[in-house]
Amino acid sequence: MKNIILSMLTLLAISSCKDFLNPKQVNLVYNDVFWQNEKDAVTAVLGVYALYRGAMVNAQMYERGDVTTGFFRRGHNGGSSDRLYLPGNFVNVSDVNKSWGSLESLADWSSFYKVIAMTNLTISRIAAMNDNLFSSGNKSKLLGEVYFLRALTYYHIATIWGNAPLILESIESSNQVIDQDGNLKNVPRSSDIAIMETALKDVNEAVQRLEYGSKANFEGGVRAAKGSAQALSGYANLWMAFLQQRNGQANAQYIANAVKSLEDAVTHGPYSLAPYTDARAIAALYKGGSSEAVFELNISANANESYRIDKGGIQSLTCKVPPLDGDATKDRSSSINWIPASKKRFIYPNYPADRRADLFFGAWSSTYDEPFSDVSAVSTDRRNVTWLKKFAAFVEDPNAQKNEYIAYFADCNIPIFRFTDVKLLLAEAYIKNGQAGMATAIINEIRTRAGLTAPYTGDNPLAEVMQQRTSELIGEGKLFFDYVRNNYFQNVPVMEAERYRQQGYYWPVSSAILTSNKLVQQTPYWNGRTTW
Structure with a gap:
């Protein structure tokens, strides 16, 4: 393979x-x-x-x-485009900031x-x-x-x-x-x-044809199994329920289908929650093939299935790197996405009790609210850059040139579905299916593992599920879609109410597609709102 x-x-x-x-x-x-x-x-x-x-x-x-949520900010010298999270200027035609309408490569x-x-x-x-x-x-x-x-x-x-x-x-x-x-x-x-x-x-066809496998013959989540198909079924049914509700149609059957699929994956699949005891446990989780691996992309330098992190991939956008020549000023602190202090309350409101903040991020306690740089008036210490550690697993390129200071291959899998994700999605489905008590049990299980020993006693369990999904899955490509599905946007102005109403959560289509396929028309919200 x-x-x-x-x-x-x-x-x-x-x-x-x-x-x-x-x-x-x-x-x-x-x-x-x-x-x-x-x-x-x-x-x-x-x-x-x-x-x-x-x-x-x-x-x-x-x-x-993730970047579209507005929790991350680009570094002073690099990182993701700020057009992903900043509102566009659609009044001034000559202004090149058109939000997603400025990002044609992602529109293809x-x-x-x-x-x-x-x-x-x-x-x-x-x-x-x-x-x-x-x-x-x-x-x-x-x-x-x-x-x-x-x-x-x-x-x-x-x-x-x-x-x-x-x-x-x-x-x-x-x-x-x-x-x-x-x-x-x-x-x-x-x-x-x-x-x-x-x-x-x-996906229903896939569920019928695939088996769960056992822990003895488990393929590490890099090949599809019945559990991964059921996880996808849960996602697809909940998205369809959202679409039907948006269109004023009945959606109860899709919610019930999601509950059934996700319950089956949780009950019968060979999965279990990984421990959050220390940094080594988290590294093992994201290395790949853990008890949480429902479906993930295999990235292994040892198996020649990897890429140089200085050439692309999630590490190039999120990770500080130890320079091969030992010069700390080359660790990419100013060239990656980071979390400003003003956004941290949305992610871990119970810090420092919530151990996930320090397990998933470096320098979470930092008070920096502007990007680190040598010319900043306040953010001058590279050790105080709050960065995502989930994918910080590298192997040095044995063929690195002498002037290549961050010549590493990525060496950890990329999760598409992991068991924590599936359990919290089931909690969401339970709430929408009128089974809030079942959801609360999952919420408390996730909270306890994170060090939050007090049980959840609030009156809005769906908001708590969204909070736990934010705290758990940040960096894994899920949050913006969660927020769209539930119209849960607390980090204004990422998604204004009018943009949401006009389905501006969908992306524009690139000029290459529009030119080559004359029957394809631009996504309605983005008509006249792109740079192409």
Whole structure:
């Protein structure tokens, strides 16, 4: 698996959208000679994982799900764009700050549709293969994995862009994409309801085909299993419940479905909460393959499945790094995202009793409210930069050049779903299903592990679930979507009420997409609000 993923990720890194399907790839997955046995099918499925991972390792979900909350701020010399969290100036046409309308690279959905194209092809081809070519149950399992990946990808598309093209056909001939006059066939945007319905249909197929596995044969969460499919089902059902409520439609069945899926994952899956005893326990959790690994992206320098942190990834945006030459002034303190003191009450209101603040972050007690820099009047001590430690696991590049001071490979997995996430999502579903008592038990379990021994006694358990999800999952790409789903925006002015009403939580579409597909129109809120 690791060699396949590495080669495909390398290809993704050097390929543009238009030359992605190069002859070597076409020979691999389109040629009828390829789909001859189980090994071929496994190779194709691993290729789908590689495409999905290639789309996700660039930290885009961290930027979409965390930086957009406004809790993080860019450093004096680098970090994420402040357009992710600052309101745009839409009155002055010449002002280049158009919020998300200034970030065209994040408005391009091409990487997601590459995954969709590969899943469509792989499902079609494996389904057509004779059952006797596979070991017992393996054909169904492989199909289940691909259905899961297609559902997950469409879930991302629906929560990021809302309305989007719905493509389920396997592309195996140029006649399917080019008409008789040689023009590209265009596909319009389907509704967010239709996209999520497709995700739900696919994930239900995955749940039926996949098994939980046991702790003895657990694959460390890097391959889809029944539990990961049920986690996705919970997410997709709760998002559909949100959409139906927004549209004035009944949503009780989707909430009940979410409860059932998440209960099954919690009760029957081989997962358990990891201890929060000390920094070593947290490092082990994010290293990967822990008891909380429901589904995660495998990032391992030892297995040649990694990337240089100075070239990209979440570490490049969040982590201080020990310079190889020992010069502390090169530790990137001014070049990463950080948490200002004024935002900390939203994340850990019970600090210092809440041990997660110091376990997940460096220098949480810092009072700095402006970025560290050598020219700052107050923020002059690099030791007082509050930074995210979750993904601070590196291995030195043995081929580093003498003038490369932060030549490290990333060496920890990236969680898509972890067990804490699943349990808190179940608590949310319980509350919406009229089972607040069941939710309170989960809330108190999470609070106790964090060092908050006093049980929750408030009268707004949903707000407490949102608080615990904020405290637990910050940095993992979930929070902004949680807040949209529940209209829970306490950190004004990240999402003004009018922007929310106009569905401005959906992203604009890039000019490249609008130009190449004439049937795609701009996301309504962003008409006239982009720089392209």
